[in-house]
Amino acid sequence: MALVFEVASNFAMFRKGYTTTSMVSYPFIPPTAVAGVIAAIIGLDNGADKVSDSAAYWDKLNGTRVAVSIRSPLLWYSTAVNLIKFIDKNGDMREHIQPKHQFIKNPCYRIFVRGGGMYKELKARLSRNECVFTPYLGVAYAIAEVSYLGEFLEEDIGEYPAFINTVVPVIDGMVIDIAKSRAVFRESVPLAQDTDRNFLKSIPVLYSGQRGVGTICLTDKGNLELSRVGVDGVAWFETW
Numbered sequence: 001m002a003l004v005f006e007v008a009s010n011f012a013m014f015r016k017g018y019t020t021t022s023m024v025s026y027p028f029i030p031p032t033a034v035a036g037v038i039a040a041i042i043g044l045d046n047g048a049d050k051v052s053d054s055a056a057y058w059d060k061l062n063g064t065r066v067a068v069s070i071r072s073p074l075l076w077y078s079t080a081v082n083l084i085k086f087i088d089k090n091g092d093m094r095e096h097i098q099p100k101h102q103f104i105k106n107p108c109y110r111i112f113v114r115g116g117g118m119y120k121e122l123k124a125r126l127s128r129n130e131c132v133f134t135p136y137l138g139v140a141y142a143i144a145e146v147s148y149l150g151e152f153l154e155e156d157i158g159e160y161p162a163f164i165n166t167v168v169p170v171i172d173g174m175v176i177d178i179a180k181s182r183a184v185f186r187e188s189v190p191l192a193q194d195t196d197r198n199f200l201k202s203i204p205v206l207y208s209g210q211r212g213v214g215t216i217c218l219t220d221k222g223n224l225e226l227s228r229v230g231v232d233g234v235a236w237f238e239t240w
Contacts, residue, residue, distance in 0.1 A: 001152070001153060002153075002229045003122060003126065004113075004149040004151075004230060004232075005126055005146060005147060005148045006109065006147045007037060007144040011137075012107040012142050013139045014029060017190070021083070022099045023102060024102050027104070027207065028107075028167060029109045031068070031191050031192070031237050032191070033138060034068060035061055035064075035066075036135075037111070037144065038064070038113065038122060039133075040131060041131045041132065041133075042125055054197070055194075055195055058194060058195050060118060061116060061118060063116040064115055064116030065113070065114050065225075066112060066113050066114075067237060068111060068167045069110035070207060070214075071109060075104065075105040078100050078102050079100070079103065081099060081100075081101045082098055083098070112229055112232075114236075115239065123151060129146075154227040154228065154229055155228040155229075157233060160218065161217050162218050163215040164215060165232040165234070167205050167206070167207045167235070168235040169238070170186070171221075174223070175219045177217040181208065182209075183209030186206055187205055189203060192240055
């Protein structure tokens with residue numbers, strides 16, 4: 001069984017780790033941000049009231065597996081953001097700067113979740129349309145609207161070529177049909193962190209570059225974990 005829900009907002013920004021004041025975003029919600037959304041819905045405390053960089057909820061997500069589908073055209077925009085009261089590298093207080101930030105416009109993502117100890121609690125919260133903490137898409141001012149689509153049986157994808165509706169992790173042995181997939185882009189995204197927000201692992205992925213909701217055609221899955229969830233062909237990330 002798999003839970004399916006969507007998150008949407010007017011904008012999103014999932015900052016790439018190598019950027020600082022001028023922020024560059026991943027083109028879609030990465031697995032680490034999905035973990036934060038799940039934790040917010042369930043109400044898993046991150047422990048930041050005691051240690052500012054704590055992410056205690058990661059331990060409670062052990063055994064959970066997720067997948068992400070991009071459900072709206074990928075539209076970018078950049079703007080200057082006011083930042084005030086900061087300390088420069090010389091230790092002097094500065095009053096105001098306007099660095100550029102890159103945002104995703106009108107994003108919508110379909111999230112698939114299976115397994116893990118938090119599955120039943122997540123299902124209960126989603127079915128009651130409840131969120132304990134406020135979910136957001138990368139930055140606190142990009143508040144997410146959560147829509148529960150339901151719980152679905154997983155079915156095997158027995159025939160190939162198979163059209164996959166989600167972001168596809170690049171795994172040994174998988175083969176894609178570029179012509180049938182049309183536009184395909186590659187990105188490397190963070191997969192997991194520890195409870196101190198230390199980076200643990202990233203993974204290369206493929207995603208559709210079509211302006212509408214695109215698919216990626218696989219002629220061989222190799223070691224990739226695939227299933228049919230409702231009407232969607234789903235490629236799963238590794239288990240947390």
